[in-house]
Amino acid sequence: MESKQRTSRRSEQMGDLIEERIVTGVYPPGMRLDETELASGLGVSRTPIREALIQLSSVGLVEIRPRRGAIVAEIGPHRLCEMFEVMAELEAMCGRLAARRITEPEQMALAAAHQACEDARDANDPDTYYRLNEQFHHLIYAASHNGFLEEQAAALHRRLRPYRRLQLRVRDRMSTSFAEHAGIVEAILAEDGELAAERLRAHVVVQGQRFADLVASLPMLGDLGRGQAKRVPKP
Incomplete structure (x- = not known):
């Protein structure tokens, strides 16, 4: 056994x-x-x-x-678009519930995560910003206080991780992302669930030019993988 x-x-x-x-x-x-x-x-x-x-x-x-x-x-472009649509709705649900249920310590943690993202943006460090961006979103999932929703959102977030990272390398996307975060934090702290949901949905969904930029960036993922595979250490 x-x-x-x-x-x-x-x-x-x-x-x-x-x-x-x-x-x-x-x-x-x-x-x-x-x-x-x-x-x-x-x-x-x-x-x-x-x-x-x-x-x-x-x-x-x-x-x-x-x-x-x-x-x-x-993942083909059509499937990728579908996955981002679902991710946007899951995040919107998390934001709506978080606005009602977030605790004071969770509010402080969310504000601190937002500040950390600002520091990474100011340093023009997309990799650090990406890592901190993940923490920011996971804090919102947890603040929904719905364990099943948190699990589903985290799982799809993980599945889309390489594509969300690529988005941050598109010109001006990091600054835009941070500005969108500010609106999301404002809505959650104001306990406005519908506004939080609306802003999170718009933040995550990939449509129009954003989707075109993402698809154009996909070859970078393979180039990144081939370069990193040569220097991967053993666990």
């Missing part, structure tokens, strides 16, 4: 690590994930790798194809 539990924990660890490398572009879309190579590179047996890949396939990050094995999933 103990050995089985250790294997399960190791599979979970490998799944988390592979997922992180997929969503940050280290393993870019279309890349074949060879079990033997992964096991050797990560210093584990093939069993936890195989189990991890099966789990990742269940959430859409990996496709298991006959005779080809595991492939990092590629």
Whole structure:
């Protein structure tokens, strides 16, 4: 029983690590994930790798194809647009509930996260801004005080992570994002649920020129992955 539990924990660890490398572009879309190579590179047996890949396939990050094995999933523009539409609605729901339910300590944490984003914007540091932007959004999910909604929002946010990061590299998007954050914080602290929902929806949904910019940036994700894959350390 103990050995089985250790294997399960190791599979979970490998799944988390592979997922992180997929969503940050280290393993870019279309890349074949060879079990033997992964096991050797990560210093584990093939069993936890195989189990991890099966789990990742269940959430859409990996496709298991006959005779080809595991492939990092590629998302077409139409599917990507659909996912952002759902993400926008989930965030709107979180904002609406957060405006009603946020506690005083959570208000302080949200304000602090917003200030940290401002510092990253002023430093013109998109990678740090992206990390802090994630924290900002997750604080809103938590402030909804709806555990199921928080889980679903966090899961889709994770799935869209590489694409949201790319958006911040579009010219002036970081400054625009911060300005939108300010409006979101204002609405939540004013306990205006409908305004918070409206502003979060507009902040997240990708339409028109923003979608065109995102699609044009997608090749950067593969370039980033190929460059980072050469210098990935073992866990």
